[in-house]
Amino acid sequence: MRVGLIARDPGHPVLAAAAELLVRRGCRVEVVEPGGCGDSPADVYLLKARTPQALSLARELEQRGAVVVNSAAATELCQDRVRMAELALGAGLPFASTVAAGRLAELADPGRPFVVKSRHSRRHDLVALVDGPARLRELVERWPEEEVVTQPYVPGSGWDQKLWVVDGQLFAARRRSELSSGDGGSADAGEWEPPAGLAALALRVGEVFGLQVYGVDLLDGAAEPVIVDVNAFPGVRGRPGAPEALAGLVLRVAAERGRAGLPLG
Numbered sequence: 001m002r003v004g005l006i007a008r009d010p011g012h013p014v015l016a017a018a019a020e021l022l023v024r025r026g027c028r029v030e031v032v033e034p035g036g037c038g039d040s041p042a043d044v045y046l047l048k049a050r051t052p053q054a055l056s057l058a059r060e061l062e063q064r065g066a067v068v069v070n071s072a073a074a075t076e077l078c079q080d081r082v083r084m085a086e087l088a089l090g091a092g093l094p095f096a097s098t099v100a101a102g103r104l105a106e107l108a109d110p111g112r113p114f115v116v117k118s119r120h121s122r123r124h125d126l127v128a129l130v131d132g133p134a135r136l137r138e139l140v141e142r143w144p145e146e147e148v149v150t151q152p153y154v155p156g157s158g159w160d161q162k163l164w165v166v167d168g169q170l171f172a173a174r175r176r177s178e179l180s181s182g183d184g185g186s187a188d189a190g191e192w193e194p195p196a197g198l199a200a201l202a203l204r205v206g207e208v209f210g211l212q213v214y215g216v217d218l219l220d221g222a223a224e225p226v227i228v229d230v231n232a233f234p235g236v237r238g239r240p241g242a243p244e245a246l247a248g249l250v251l252r253v254a255a256e257r258g259r260a261g262l263p264l265g
Contacts, residue, residue, distance in 0.1 A: 001254055002042035004032040006057060006068075008049045014236050015048055017243035022250060032057065041066035043254050046213075046246075047075055048233050050122065067253055070232050074210040078232040079121045081149045084209075088227060091208040093201070095227045096151040096219075105144040109133050113153040115179065118146055121231070129153060129179040153179075154219045154226055161218040161225070163194060163202040164236045165211075167249035170199050171239040198225060205230055212249060 003022055007015055010031045019029045032045065045068045047058045058072035077083055085098035100119060101107050107116070109130070116139065118125035126143050130136050160178070164171040174192045194202075202216045205227070215234035218225045236242040 001027045001044075003027050003029045003250055003254075004042035004045040004061075004066075005029065006032050006045055006047045006049050006054050008051070008054075012048070012235060014239075014242050014246065015046070018046075018246035018250070021243060021247040025247070025251065027250075043067070043257060044069065044250050046233075046250065047072065050075055050079060050232065067257055069249065069253060070211050070213055075232040078209065078211075078214075078230050081117060081119055081121060081229070084121075084230055085149075087208060088205075088230070093205065093208060093227060094221070094224050096154070099150050101148050101150050103144070104146045104148045105140050107136065107140075107148065107150070109136050115151045115153050115228075116148050117151065119149050120147065121229070127178050151228060154221055154228075161192075161194065161198070161220075163198065163216045163218065164214070164234055164239065164242070165202055165206055165216075166213050166236065166242055166245035167252065168203065168206075169241070169245040170194070170202060171236055171242055171245075172198075173239070201225065201227075213246065 003019070005015065005019065010016065010019070022029050030042070032042070041061055041064050045058065045061055045066055047054065047068050047070055055072050055076055058068045058075070062068050062072060077087065081098055082100045085095050088095035101116070104116065109132070113129060113131045115128070116130050117127045126139070126146055126148065128139055130139065159174045159176060162173050162175055172192055172194045198218065205216050206212065206214055209230060211232055213233045215231040215236070216227060217229040217231070218227055
């Protein structure tokens with residue numbers, strides 16, 4: 001069986017560990033570059049990269065009958081925070097109100113704290129708390145042309161709740177919020193077992209978005225948890241069992257493909 005990795009960094013710890021597990025099971029794992037998928041597509045592809053070139057390649061492979069996890073359409077949807085919020089709210093998920101605000105340089109200060117984010121989710125994008133005109137001016141100097149969205153500021157403990165799902169298996173952590181003024185911006189708060197309600201919510205996100213490998217960022221709202229972001233194929237770093245879950249997903253998808261009468265490599 002052949003497995004293709006569409007990834008900017010195939011050496012990413014979780015991806016590399018899953019690939020090693022698949023090789024031990026007799027799979028042939030190969031990194032696929034745009035334009036290099038060959039005449040015979042692999043049996044399953046893992047779409048970790050989210051660049052335009054990677055999405056174009058994934059769509060081409062899907063058109064040729066290949067199975068891509070996550071699909072190009074689901075991955076692309078999670079890059080647009082406006083579309084993300086519209087889908088989530090339309091499905092009844094407790095997603096933060098997300099408003100398209102145009103270019104950051106055109107954004108007016110509403111006179112109360114709010115969160116500003118890049119409209120298009122990507123590595124090293126803009127995510128910041130604006131707590132006054134001075135902070136907004138500072139961000140405009142750095143990101144004047146950035147297309148942004150705004151979300152209400154939800155005061156909290158300074159810790160984000162991060163839930164990751166790989167083929168229905170849940171992994172979780174509490175991490176220092178990017179918006180926190182404290183030190184240790186990405187520090188891990190240690191082991192955390194999410195309550196059953198949050199676990200069910202995370203699984204529901206996957207159903208709504210058509211994702212098999214994804215992350216959900218939550219904050220404690222006044223009445224209920226608030227989803228502030230959904231990420232297609234996040235890193236899931238440092239979570240025991242994540243590589244095994246990812247390798248298991250590949251094997252399950254391939255087995256289902258075989259049962260459907262589609263050729264396996």
